[in-house]
Amino acid sequence: MTRIRPLLAALVALQAPLWVAGVGLALRDDVPDPVPTHWDLAGDVDGTLALAGFTAAVAAVVGLAALVALGLVAASARRAPLAALGAAGATWLAWLPAALYAATLFASADVARAEEVRLPVLPILLATLLPFLAALVVHRLLPGPVGSGRPVPVATASLALADGERVVWVGQASSRSLLVVGVVLGLGTAPLWFAVWPAAVAAGLAAIAVAWVHVVTVRVDDAGVAVSWGPARWPRVRIDLADIASAATGDIEPLRWGGWGYRRSTQGRAAVARRGEGLVLTLRDGQRFAATVDRPEPAAELVNALVVRLEASRTAR
Incomplete structure (x- = not known):
């Protein structure tokens, strides 16, 4: 840095x-x-x-x-x-x-x-x-905390990608609970409009934000991993392929990662829509990035294959 x-x-x-x-x-x-x-x-x-x-x-x-x-x-x-x-x-x-x-x-x-x-x-x-x-x-x-000190795992993959082969994987995870909370919070702002509308505006924006992050989209391609929120897939966070050491699947417990939404904790950074399976990236500096997504196994396999291909191309130079 x-x-x-x-x-x-x-x-x-x-x-x-x-x-x-x-x-x-x-x-x-x-x-x-x-x-x-x-x-x-x-x-x-x-x-x-x-x-x-x-x-x-x-x-x-x-x-x-x-x-x-x-x-x-x-x-x-x-x-x-x-x-x-x-x-x-x-x-x-x-x-x-x-x-x-x-x-x-x-x-x-x-x-x-x-x-x-x-x-x-x-x-x-x-x-x-x-x-x-x-x-x-x-x-x-500002940067996040350093990694845990454990050795950074090396990517291995059974999937072989040819040089120049372009690949894309897209998956999502959604939470009905967050959507319901956002809708209820939005409806609850109605009385505020008749009393103090600035507070209603602030509460309404909070309701929209909660409802918006109920969907997380993960995209894996040759450039790396992109995670976005909401139906418009914005805002977006991108992890460059060159920064990724390996990928794995894991159970995402929101409270261990700091809560729901885009979080940063001692575990690392995370995009959390719900509790359950997700993609967990280990970065080259030892930090981790997790994203809840349905059926993350193909995503982890593809990320590892892309990392292996990138390492092979660096070695061949």
């Missing part, structure tokens, strides 16, 4: 305290004091704080979370277990109050009294989504 990736992750985490400092200094003379900090369901202000106290409280939380994120970014360079996941979580914790602080002050700019500030619906929605995007960026920039 190059040094630029953890450096970029650290810069993403550091944006949160910088935003608090920058917005606070830029708008300190343009907002009422005290400032609004809470709105009721009708959108009226029902809570205020002195600007200095509000800024100090937010800065303390954001600064501490950013420091934790930076420490975990440094630990991820040593491939410490769950350091990348922890850094992403700490980044989210730093960005959320920072983004809400910025949204509050922007909404309060040039308003005489805190009670006159209306609920900034769109800015708050953006401030809720941005921390998740920042956490995702940090998670993708």
Whole structure:
């Protein structure tokens, strides 16, 4: 891993305290004091704080979370277990109050009294989504933990592939339980639309996300293994063939891999739709990648055959 990736992750985490400092200094003379900090369901202000106290409280939380994120970014360079996941979580914790602080002050700019500030619906929605995007960026920039230390198994295959022969295998796994949970969660948001629609939007997006990941599609081809979610097969994660040491089948227990969806744990990374059979890849760095898929035996055999052919072509050079 190059040094630029953890450096970029650290810069993403550091944006949160910088935003608090920058917005606070830029708008300190343009907002009422005290400032609004809470709105009721009708959108009226029902809570205020002195600007200095509000800024100090937010800065303390954001600064501490950013420091934790930076420490975990440094630990991820040593491939410490769950350091990348922890850094992403700490980044989210730093960005959320920072983004809400910025949204509050922007909404309060040039308003005489805190009670006159209306609920900034769109800015708050953006401030809720941005921390998740920042956490995702940090998670993708940082490496996972090192392998278990056990020898990396060597691929063997009874299937022989000719040079230049193109092959493709596609399989899926689905979970009715996740689909039902997503539908029920979506129906449960209906009352929120009549009370506080921003919460309904957030809950509706969560319901769509749960229902979307109930289907996992696995594609094996000459380039490697691609795993995607939902009917549109997006988003997609690709494992290059050159990074794969071997493949096997196994029983995927969601809780051992961190839960359902796209997970990262001490076991490795996983795309989990349901409990049961799946494809388990061992990578050359000792990490593992698992994906639930029905009848994974042909997929494992094909991956091993592709790896064997790739190794043979390297040896022949």
